[in-house]
Amino acid sequence: MSQPIVEIKGLQKSFGSHVVLKNIDFAVQPSQVVVVIGPSGSGKSTFLRCLNGLETAEGGTVVVSGHPVVEGGRMMPETKLDALRAEVGMVFQSFNLFPHLSVLDNITLAPTCLRGVPRKEAQEQGLRLLKKVGLEHKAKDFPGTLSGGQKQRVAIARALAMDPKVMLFDEPTSALDPELVGEVLQVMKDLAAEGMTMLIVTHEMGFAREVADVVVVMDHGSIVESGPPSAIFTAPREARTRSFLQTMLAREVAHGA
Numbered sequence: 001m002s003q004p005i006v007e008i009k010g011l012q013k014s015f016g017s018h019v020v021l022k023n024i025d026f027a028v029q030p031s032q033v034v035v036v037i038g039p040s041g042s043g044k045s046t047f048l049r050c051l052n053g054l055e056t057a058e059g060g061t062v063v064v065s066g067h068p069v070v071e072g073g074r075m076m077p078e079t080k081l082d083a084l085r086a087e088v089g090m091v092f093q094s095f096n097l098f099p100h101l102s103v104l105d106n107i108t109l110a111p112t113c114l115r116g117v118p119r120k121e122a123q124e125q126g127l128r129l130l131k132k133v134g135l136e137h138k139a140k141d142f143p144g145t146l147s148g149g150q151k152q153r154v155a156i157a158r159a160l161a162m163d164p165k166v167m168l169f170d171e172p173t174s175a176l177d178p179e180l181v182g183e184v185l186q187v188m189k190d191l192a193a194e195g196m197t198m199l200i201v202t203h204e205m206g207f208a209r210e211v212a213d214v215v216v217v218m219d220h221g222s223i224v225e226s227g228p229p230s231a232i233f234t235a236p237r238e239a240r241t242r243s244f245l246q247t248m249l250a251r252e253v254a255h256g257a
Contacts, residue, residue: 005030005065005166005197006051012059012073013046013221020046022221024060028166028214031195035208035229038218039244044201047218048168051199052088053081064088065165086114089159090168093175095151097143097158103130104139107158115162122161129157133187149180156187167191169200205248209233217241 006028013021020043028034036044049055051064053076062070067084069076076084097106107129108122117125130136133153143151152172159167169188173181185207192198192211202208208215208229215232217224217240225238236242 002030004028004063006199007063008051008060009062010060011047011050011057011062011070013043013050013055013057020221021050021057024223026216026223026226028197028199030197032213033192033196033198033200033211034214034216035212036199036201036216036218037203037205037208037244037248038224039247042218043221044218045170048090048170048199048201051166051168052085052090054090082114086162087165088168089162089164089166090170091152091155091159091172093171095143095148095155095175097151097154099143101142102139103135103141103143103146103154106143106154107161110158111161126157126161129160130154132160132190133157134183147180148176149183152176152184153187156184156191160191166197166199169198169202171201171203173202173204203248205233205245217244219244 004027008024008026011021011024024047036047038044046055050057051062051069053069056075057070059073060070061072064084065087067076069084101109104123104126107126111117111122112119127136127139130139133156135150135153138146138150173184176184185204189211212229214226215229216226217232219240224240225236232241233245236245
C-alpha cells in the first residue's frame, strides 16, 4: 500500500472541559473517498477542521500531504498554514463567497493573490472549472443572483482553483433546499471518479453508499467503526452504528413519503 496522504494518530481536541475528539487514529490513501457519518455533535466537523488547522488540536499527530499539521500535540506555526491550505481545499456548509466579486473573480482571487498566477491564466483556468461544475454561463454574475446549489458549485470550483491534493467537504448540502442537493452531489461524484482524494462529512446516506471507498462512523468524539460501504450499511458490527443507520433510514423514508 502507498504512503497515506492523510495520517492521523492519537488526535485529541477539547473545548474547555468538553472533550470533542478522543485519540483518533486514521489514515487516508491517495485517491480514496472517505465519508464520515454519525449523529450531530459527534465531532465530525471538528475532526475535519483539525486537518487544515482551522481548529487547534491538543494532542496527537496529523500529517496531510506531507505537512505536519499537528506533531506531538503541537500545532503547525501560523506562518506555514497558507502552504498547507494551498494543497487542502475545503468546502463548508455556508458558501463563503465574496458578494462584491463576480463568480469568476471569486475563483481567481486565491490563485492570483496567493500563488502569483497571472490574471489571464487564472481566468482561463477559472472558466474551465466553471464548465466542470456546469456554470460557465454564470462567470460574470454575482453570488447574490445564484441559487444555493449554484453557490456551492462555485465554492467547489474556487477550492479546486488552487489545485489541491486533498478536498475536505463539511456537510456541503446541509444548507440547501432538497431539490438542489443532487446538483452538488453530482459534482462531487465526478471528482471522485477522477481520483480526487476526498474526506466528506455528510448526512446523505445514499451518496455515502454509492461513492465512498471507506465509511467512518463517529460518535461522542470517537471512531465507532470504519469499513467499506457494503460492510457498514449491510452488516455493521457495532450497535451504535445500527441504531444511527436505522434512524437515518427512517428519516429518509419519511422525507420520501
